[in-house]
Amino acid sequence: MTHDRTPADHRTPTTDPPAGIRPPAPPGGASAPPGGPLNPPAGRPAPLSAALPPAPRRPAAPPRHPTDRRRPDRLAGRITRGGDGPCYGLVTDDGHEYALHGPGLGTVAAGSTVVVTVDPAAPPAACGPGTPVGVVRISVVR
Structure with a gap:
């Protein structure tokens, strides 16, 4: 005889799927290890x-334009005419000369x-050969 509140085939709930039903397999057919990407x-x-995510493709050719954006208000190079200023x-690495x-x-040393x-x-001031530009700040790298 069964209790009126408890059915005879009462089971404790579990997280396992019912018999005969399998959970979906992870991509690639491999089983996921505990703590893996499917079971954090x-x-x-x-x-x-x-x-x-898809793997990035290898570029077919080198880029046509520089991929790093350069700030138009920054120059880097070597001082050719130094001193106390003004x-x-x-001269930049590409050989462009600036006054x-x-x-x-x-004081900035040559x-x-x-x-x-x-x-x-x-x-622009007359400061010698090169493209004349006004300087806001100079930082010596080495």
């Missing part, structure tokens, strides 16, 4: 997708490698 460790959120000379003008920037923040809107 306790206290961790489940991943948004069980599928791995005029300096700079820098910046009062109050201090041969120093520098990064220069320029202000192309500043009125």
Whole structure:
């Protein structure tokens, strides 16, 4: 005889699927290890997708344009005409020569490698050969 509140075939609920039903297999047919991508460790959120992201493709050719964006107000190169200022000379790695003008920037030695923040809107001064630019800041790299 059974109790009126408990059916005779009452089972304790489990997380296992009913007999004869298999859970979906992970991608690739392999079983997922405990704590793997399909079964995160306790206290961790489940991943948004069980599928791995596609692998990046290898480029067919080198890029046509530089991939790193260069700030238009920055120059880097070697000081060719140094001193106490306000005029300096700079040659970049690509061989472009600049005539820098910046009062109050201090002494910069010839041969120093520098990064220069320029202000192309500043009125150009006669500081020798090269493209004239106004200097906002000079940072000696080495």
